[in-house]
Amino acid sequence: MSDEAPCPVFDVRIADTGEVYQCPARETLLKAMARLGRKGIPSGCHGGGCGVCKVRVTGEVTTMAMSRSHVSETEERQGYVLACRCYPRGHLSVEVVGKLHKAVTRPRYGFV
Amino acid sequence: MGVMRIGHINIRVLDMDAALHHYENVLGLLRADQDGDGNVYLRGWDEWDKYSVILSPSDRAGMNHIAYKVESDDDLDVLRRRIEAYGIEVEECPAGALPDCGRSLRFHLPSGHLMYLYAEKTYVGKAVSTTNPDPWPDGLKGAGVHWLDHALLMCELDPESGVNKVEESTAFMQDVLDFKLTEQVLVGPDGDIKAATWLARTSTPHDIAFVGGPVKGLHHCAFFLDEWSDVLKAADVMAKNKVKIDVTPQRHGITRGATIYFFDPSGNRNETFAGLGYLAQPDMPVITWTEDELGRGIFYHTGELNEAFTTVYTEGA
Numbered sequence: 001m002s003d004e005a006p007c008p009v010f011d012v013r014i015a016d017t018g019e020v021y022q023c024p025a026r027e028t029l030l031k032a033m034a035r036l037g038r039k040g041i042p043s044g045c046h047g048g049g050c051g052v053c054k055v056r057v058t059g060e061v062t063t064m065a066m067s068r069s070h071v072s073e074t075e076e077r078q079g080y081v082l083a084c085r086c087y088p089r090g091h092l093s094v095e096v097v098g099k100l101h102k103a104v105t106r107p108r109y110g111f112v
Numbered sequence: 113m114g115v116m117r118i119g120h121i122n123i124r125v126l127d128m129d130a131a132l133h134h135y136e137n138v139l140g141l142l143r144a145d146q147d148g149d150g151n152v153y154l155r156g157w158d159e160w161d162k163y164s165v166i167l168s169p170s171d172r173a174g175m176n177h178i179a180y181k182v183e184s185d186d187d188l189d190v191l192r193r194r195i196e197a198y199g200i201e202v203e204e205c206p207a208g209a210l211p212d213c214g215r216s217l218r219f220h221l222p223s224g225h226l227m228y229l230y231a232e233k234t235y236v237g238k239a240v241s242t243t244n245p246d247p248w249p250d251g252l253k254g255a256g257v258h259w260l261d262h263a264l265l266m267c268e269l270d271p272e273s274g275v276n277k278v279e280e281s282t283a284f285m286q287d288v289l290d291f292k293l294t295e296q297v298l299v300g301p302d303g304d305i306k307a308a309t310w311l312a313r314t315s316t317p318h319d320i321a322f323v324g325g326p327v328k329g330l331h332h333c334a335f336f337l338d339e340w341s342d343v344l345k346a347a348d349v350m351a352k353n354k355v356k357i358d359v360t361p362q363r364h365g366i367t368r369g370a371t372i373y374f375f376d377p378s379g380n381r382n383e384t385f386a387g388l389g390y391l392a393q394p395d396m397p398v399i400t401w402t403e404d405e406l407g408r409g410i411f412y413h414t415g416e417l418n419e420a421f422t423t424v425y426t427e428g429a
């Protein structure tokens with residue numbers, strides 16, 4: 001790391017909880033949160049494939065390929081991204097959208 | 113007679129270069145071919161047919177299809193009749209429809225997953241040859257996996273509305289393709305809802321597995337390693353390559369396999385699975401796991417299901 005150019009670090013605010021963590025520009029929003037042991041955005045495949053880390057972002061980001069099963073082109077234009085495919089380019093606020101599909105109000109049946 | 117083993121899986125990837133680094137340098141699969149549409153074909157060093165993995169470029173992660181190899185061409189005629197008699201539509205595809213394969217049968221499991229059966233695929237031989245072979249070849253990369261071992265498919269399960277695609281796909285595999293049920297998870301107030309099953313045609317604990325979830329999907333495809341020490345080395349290889357590991361080396365209670373769950377760069381879950389578990393002979397009694405010990409069935413050491421196990425997976429079609 002020491003031979004790399006200094007990397008800007010931005011604040012990411014999780015709107016749902018008000019928690020704030022720091023994310024370097026070269027790290028995805030999800031990776032930085034997980035590395036710091038923080039919670040708030042559901043963490044899954046870290047590859048843009050499963051959709052659990054879906055957030056709506058306010059602020060400037062760049063994104064890598066995200067599975068269209070989880071973020072349509074229209075949604076992408078509205079600021080929906082997968083946090084594991086998304087790098088900060090400024091201070092950000094995110095709203096958690098991706099839910100772990102989980103039964104909370106009815107009896108569980110093994111896995112569902 | 114009938115189905116022999118898993119033949120190949122066709123996985124969709126969002127970034128082919130990243131996928132190739134993962135499947136070639138981390139898992140250690142060997143590249144067999146590439147076609148004009150950008151699909152890449154790979155196999156393990158211990159396999160003899162040309163490929164067991166097809167990577168297809170796509171903007172959606174997940175599985176296109178899974179294919180099983182039958183013993184002889186005649187089996188395809190017999191199985192076609194049986195599948196149709198069961199009420200499932202079958203399309204017979206000409207040789208070459210599956211690249212480097214003879215004619216094939218194409219149909220959907222009751223869970224909706226697309227499956228092919230074929231009898232012939234181009235033979236290329238093992239990397240160690242068949243004459244006075246060494247136990248492993250030189251130049252293996254990464255984990256050096258032997259072969260594609262099995263896949264776990266997520267099937268829609270919603271007992272309150274009477275939907276159980278685990279049960280339906282399991283019955284199809286047993287009744288029509290003559291798979292043997294080796295292990296099952298039974299849940300619900302009366303312990304009679306099949307929430308997961310493991311089935312085999314070989315004498316390994318499973319060649320396919322089904323687990324109930326909210327929607328159909330690909331849970332993982334697994335690659336074989338010999339033993340624990342190989343699994344631990346594979347975990348080191350993954351860490352060196354910053355692969356996202358879902359579950360660090362651990363044992364499954366079910367199948368007794370030594371495992372790592374991890375994700376390819378498109379978020380498709382992979383597994384390195386070590387050990388042959390036990391010999392699943394045709395007369396072996398079915399092993400049942402109850403709902404209260406489900407966590408230990410899946411992750412034997414911790415005894416706890418992780419949140420991601422049934423919520424994080426990619427598309428199944």
Ligand code: FES
Nearest residue numbers: 044045046051084
């Ligand atoms: S964690 Fe799976 S899409 Fe981000």
Ligand SMILES: [Fe+2]
Nearest residue numbers: 264334383385
């Ligand atoms: Fe597995």
